[in-house]
Amino acid sequence: MPEITLVEAVNLALARAMADDATVLVLGEDVGVDGGVFRATNGLLKRFGKERVLDTPLAENVIAGMSVGLAAQGFRPVAEIQFSGFIYPTIDQLANHASRLRTRTRGRLTCPMVVRSPSGGGIRAVEHHSESPEAMFAHIPGLRVVVPSSPARAYGLLLAAIRDPDPVVFLEPTRLYRASREEVDDDGMALPLDRCFVLREGTDITLVTWGATTKEVLAAADTLAAEGVSAEVIDVATLKPLDTDGVLESVAKTGRCVIVHEAPVTCGVGAEIAARIAERGLVSLLAPIERVAGWDTVMPLYRLEQQYLPSEARILAAVRRVLAYQ
Amino acid sequence: MPSAERIEELLETRRDVGATPVARFEIRYSRYLDPKGNPVRPLPDFARDPGELVSLYRGMVLARRFDAKAVALQRTGRLGTFASSLGQEAVSVGVASAMRADDVLLPSFREHGGQLLRGVSPVELLLFWGGDERGSDFAEACEDFPVCVPVGTHAPHAVGVALAFKLRREKRVAACIFGDGATSKGDVAEALNVAGVWNLPAVFLINNNHWAISVPVSQQTAAETLAQKAISAGIEGEQVDGNDVIAVREATARALAKARAGGGPHLIEALTYRLGDHTTADDASRYRSGPDVSAHWAEDPITRLRNYLVAERLWGKTDEEKLLGEVSGAIERAAETYLATPPQGPETIFDYTYERLPKDLVEQREAALGAVQR
Ligand SMILES: Cc1ncc(C[n+]2csc(CCOP(=O)(O)OP(=O)(O)O)c2C)c(N)n1
Ligand SMILES: [Mg+2]
Secondary structure (H helix, E strand, C coil): CCEECHHHHHHHHHHHHHHHCCCEEEEECCCCCCCCCCCCCCCHHHHHCCCCEEECCCCHHHHHHHHHHHHHCCCEEEEECCCHHHCHHHHHHHHHHHCCHHHHCCCCCCCCCEEEEEECCCCCCCCCCCCCCHHHHHCCCCCEEECCCCHHHHHHHHHHHHHCCCCEEEEEEHHHCCCCCEECCCCCCCCCCCCCEEEECCCCEEEEECHHHHHHHHHHHHHHHHCCCCEEEEECCEEECCCHHHHHHHHHHHCCEEEEEEEECCCCHHHHHHHHHHHHCHHHCCCCCEEEEECCCCCCCHHHHHHHCCCHHHHHHHHHHHHHCC | CCCHHHHHHHHHHHCCCCCCCCCCCCCCEECCECCCCCECCCCCHHHHCHHHHHHHHHHHHHHHHHHHHHHHHHHCCCCCCCCCCCCCHHHHHHHHHHCCCCCEEECCCCCHHHHHHCCCCHHHHHHHHCCCHHHHCCCCCCCCCCCCCCCCCCHHHHHHHHHHHHHCCCCCCEEEEEECHHHHCHHHHHHHHHHHHCCCCEEEEEEECCEECCEEHHHCCCCCCCCCHHHHCCCEEEEEECCCHHHHHHHHHHHHHHHHCCCCCEEEEEECCCCCCCCCCCCHHHCCCHHHHHHHHHHCHHHHHHHHHHHCCCCCHHHHHHHHHHHHHHHHHHHHHHHHCCCCCCCHHHHCCCCCCCHHHHHHHHHHHHHHHC
């Protein structure tokens, strides 16, 4: 089994989905000849031809909007939005159409489409290339929002997203695209959506996160282990719908929780997770929940991005406060 | 505003007479019947068949009856806010009459006539405007898109539908109707542009009723025509008299035939006039004068075609009475069915959000049902 990066796993899943199902199409800016600016669609044009891999004009709204039309006609479009900062025009189509076509036609027309986009900071990118917009999509009823955090999960979750009968926003952490390699079996097996993953079992505190910050959180868990603290690490993976039970089970065991994400803290998905713990798991809490997240600021240009992104040090500081709480 | 002379002067100084012209464009306007119903040029072939003309006439009369009934229901508290197509019936009826059953219509919210002609039932339309999603679950025309309320956002869908047809090598066309206001939007421009690049089987039709709520088309664009928006997308554009159903139908039929044969997309601007308020929630007297509006009644598409039919001895008083009786009966029966349709159960708020209901929603659904039962 080959060891591949996360972006290669995305590519592998796209190829697998296209090979398995002739209705799967890939479309977006530079996805064809160029293979995508991050090479996520590399080789697909050559293998599947220009009727399945479409280089679109530079127009995000119509990329999402034509995907709605294609999906209503029985295709499964997988649209790439080149960078997360340019995903906002798709929100009109996702909120007003993709997410509600099934509801408003009582199932007559449906919208099995995926919008993929790189997301998040940490790669010293130019302005508007480092944002984490997941909460904006998670607020939209009828959408699924998925963020993978490893090559294997990227492969399995993307397959699930493409096969899902409803629209999915799939945000790929740019920082993890080539950060590590992992063996990924191209077995065509999808991972379950709507389910979180326990990345590391522990008993003293629950660390809840997703996407790129799994890296810092796992590092923090290692540091804590060396100090004799057993941290459980949960990768939420599907932010909408949220697997509340998965988080609650862990918090019931540990009694303490820190939530970590890169997006701005206010109205971030962390707030929803904290609210659900407060609603249903309050009695098992031994300490207040803390959130370690991006600040409520404009994403800084890259010289300061490390001061914006949740660091292992910030995570550890929060964990220590939560552990110390009597 | 600078004076006309000053503008000429400015143009003169800017015009580089030594430069070579590299592109030229023109927009044509077509009409077959003048407002009185007199032919101004030989009618197209289809118009030699009286049956075709009568069915166009019937389609417009049905649309007008439907509108009148819907407005009456709204005024008496039995229907939600409604957008009437009074005076604009020729546009969507002309478009729909040229379409094949397996083409797909993507309408805005003012195209009831066309939708009815496509087989959407008046009960369904009333249900939609009466706040019931089942109104968009069409029993016929079941690939057609539902009414699109966010202005112009359905133009990109037409691109996707047309692309689907092209990829499957089907001889079908997506027909998309939107208003003059919609032409100011980026998504409409994006859609026209992609359709052009990919030579898609899509026909876009601008229902230019000269108003976007209170904003006249002169405040919408500095372009002489809306049809010329096609030019920048590299596709053909033309203008038709949108109150001449023969002109709308003929232009649409040509555009559809071209698209079906692989000739690519087309933009038609149909010039009409909104005789009524924007919707039942609007009071147009705030922004336009009664006499101005009344003058436009002289252009009424229904009277125009009737005058022609009568002059050609294809239509008489008994035909008219019979048609009105039949159409009114159909609309009345539809209204009765609509009014007798009980609302959906509260569980249906949830049941179509996803194909499989996620656990969160299962719980919320139970809570909602519990709250209702209490
Ligand atoms: C994107 C969007 N903006 C604003 C509105 C509110 N609105 C509804 S209809 C309308 C005017 C539309 O004008 P036009 O496109 O000419 O269509 P018409 O109503 O004349 O048929 C406006 C502003 C809307 N529905 N969608
Ligand atoms: Mg208008």
